[in-house]
Amino acid sequence: MSEEQKHPEQNERVGVYICHCGTNIANVVDVEDVAEWAGKQPNVEIAREYKFMCSSLGQDLIEEDIREKGLTRVVVSSCSPHMHEKTFRTACERGGLNPFLFEMANIREHDSWITNDKVAATQKAKALTNAAIERVVHHQPLEQLPVEINPNTLVVGGGIAGITAALELANGGHHVYLVEREPSIGGHMAQLDKTFPTLDCSACILTPKMVDAGQHPNITLLTWSEVEKVDGYIGNFTVSVRKKARYINEDHCTGCGICIEKCPFKVIDDVFEVGMGERKVVYRPFPQAVPKFPVIDKENCVYFQRGKCKACQIFCPTEPNSIDFEQEDEILSISVGNIILATGFQLFDTAKIPQYGYGRLPNVFTSLEFERMVNASGPTDGKIVLRDKQTEPKTVAIIHCVGSRDENYHKYCSKICCMYSLKFAHLVHERIPDADVYNCYIDMRTPGKGYEEFYHRLLEEGTHFIRGKVAEVTNAARIPEEKGKLIVQVEDTLIGRQRRIPVDMVLLSPAMEAQPDSKEISQLFKMGCDFDGFFTERHPKLDPVATMTEGIFIAGACQGPKDVPDSVAQGAAASARVAGLINIGTVMMEPVRASINQDDCSGCRICNNMCPYNAIIFHEDRHVSEVITALCQGCGTCVAACPSGIISGAHFTNIQLLSQIEGILWDVRPAKEKVPA
């Protein structure tokens, strides 16, 4: 690069502002020194330090200087641009400066907070500030791109979070597509018996909401469906949804259930009844299912496998017949402006901890199995019984933290397990009054309205609480009293002694974990998920339902372990965010977009295949490539790939980045090029 190219903007007047952030920066970085030093750099008109640049007084400072000192560029060295870039851009705009003539240096998260070494931190602050100064002189004024918002919304996942989100939006007059991969909406909540701490019947409070969602004129329910492809960006997503064949014609079916009654074949229900009960091959997951239409399980259907039977079709009373063996999967293409993901969770596979005996010792149950068991409409009609389906247990041990708070599985606390374990203890006391219940916990975690009170209620109901992580569940008896029992080996840390507790039944409280395909889902929707597979929110404290991807929101347990009220709150919060966007009608997009110099393009087409969004088209007639701005997302891959260097990535141009590199190395650059201070 020639000297001439390097400093074309020698006449820029840069204002530099070094923020103390109270003591967050000033305790480690010598802010006065940095400001004084910055004031001597080329192009710098004024350099100041101030206690809180983000305060209105700090912003006023920028505005006044732009007006009075005629600043043409602004640099603020403070926190992360993800925190306050918008704040300062707006301040520049108020002062009459194009907001993109501003650059931020991050001397808090990347500097003062990571070291106590004041000398090194001050040096780094100068480097980062100088990089911003050298970059900002090359900035160009840019205009944000307005994008119209399609008022339709896609909600993925029909659990309580998704249902809430869909209903809130639909009640506000906006159309919603609610996609659920199971045959019915309802999610995990439909499987539960009671909800803690109020002991409301789960189905009784859920089903009215399901019915509302099913009948709402603003909700298009797409159950037994999965999202296959997502294209576009905020305001304009095009989503392909595979509507799996139900083999039931939804236009004719009345949901009378005669086909279910007449179907001669039963299989184990691994989904809704978690293997505890059976269902017919043509089935509805549960009686209150929404929609009411059954599904034929093709894998197990005798007609599909052997070509004979058709009992369902023969007995179907509708005219024309609702059973349609010829039905095929349908691919629907829907256009939406925003997407809410509420894809929920799965439970940790307790068989992964062999010492707890699940799958090997018959009377070890998982929490969901127990939920189905105590449910009056469940496989045992609500009776608490052992695997033999008749013996009532007299002693029950409930093991908390199975797969959570465990270095070997999940480090996180699964949040809800203490509470549902307490609920289980209560249900055992209620159904079998003379039973002994042992809750083996690591710590009792009951934060929430009425939760601690529920724990105290259980203490009074006579549950035995043992503070200690269970080492093993075994059937190897050492003394006659242990014979035929399950023995829970646990260290009671409050009395400092190992205990062996013989019990009839063991309940495991497994961790909530991300859906097994959450990584694929996050890729499908082009948003982030963390190491555990939970979706990443935009900000853990202040933006818990938005994601890094504009127009995509998350709600419920797909973001992290959550109970029903939290999921409902998030569902509503996500819909409020979407409703806000719909009401505004347009959003402004960052103008970080690539463009190809049409005069200089050699037509080599290297960039064409680089673009992950197919935003680059090739004009055969003129033999040049061109970027379609509406499709470009601004990643800059094509800019880096262009062998002629004629693709420009707005706000991340080569000259901006190269100047930033020079600036960041101000103290180590070869002497020849060192800019005299």
Next chain:
Amino acid sequence: MSEQFEPVIVGFLCNWCSYRAADLAGTARIHYAPNMRPIRVMCSGRIDPQFVLKALREGADGVMIAGCHPGECHYVSGNIKALRRFILLKAMLRQFGVEEARVQLVWASASEGIILAAKVNKMTEEIRALGPLNWQETVLGGNNGYKVAQAALVPEEV
């Protein structure tokens, strides 16, 4: 300040994962070597190999390229393109006589502040062991008439 050599590393961090990982490391007050000086790019796929060469030529002792984990790129596959370019660049740098540890590609998701910090620490130690790069001598074979910067002296100048 001791006589210890403090390498200067330029970090190219993608906006969505690694820059946020660095933000998180700071927010969580994880202390790590302040030697890495970050430059934000929208995607690791934006990193033109000439940026890396530019940084080394301008006096950096090492360059860290950090992106989202493969498969987690905000822009679908920009990090894979960064990886491809990195492999070619490495082959070139080897011929220049630039040690492998000086230019590293790392993956760090937005939640992996601690991982990014550990990688910066490790890289700083590795380059500290190698000593200053001195591009002019290492690559151009002689001082080429330029005065070579003494990176180790920098802290005393402050």
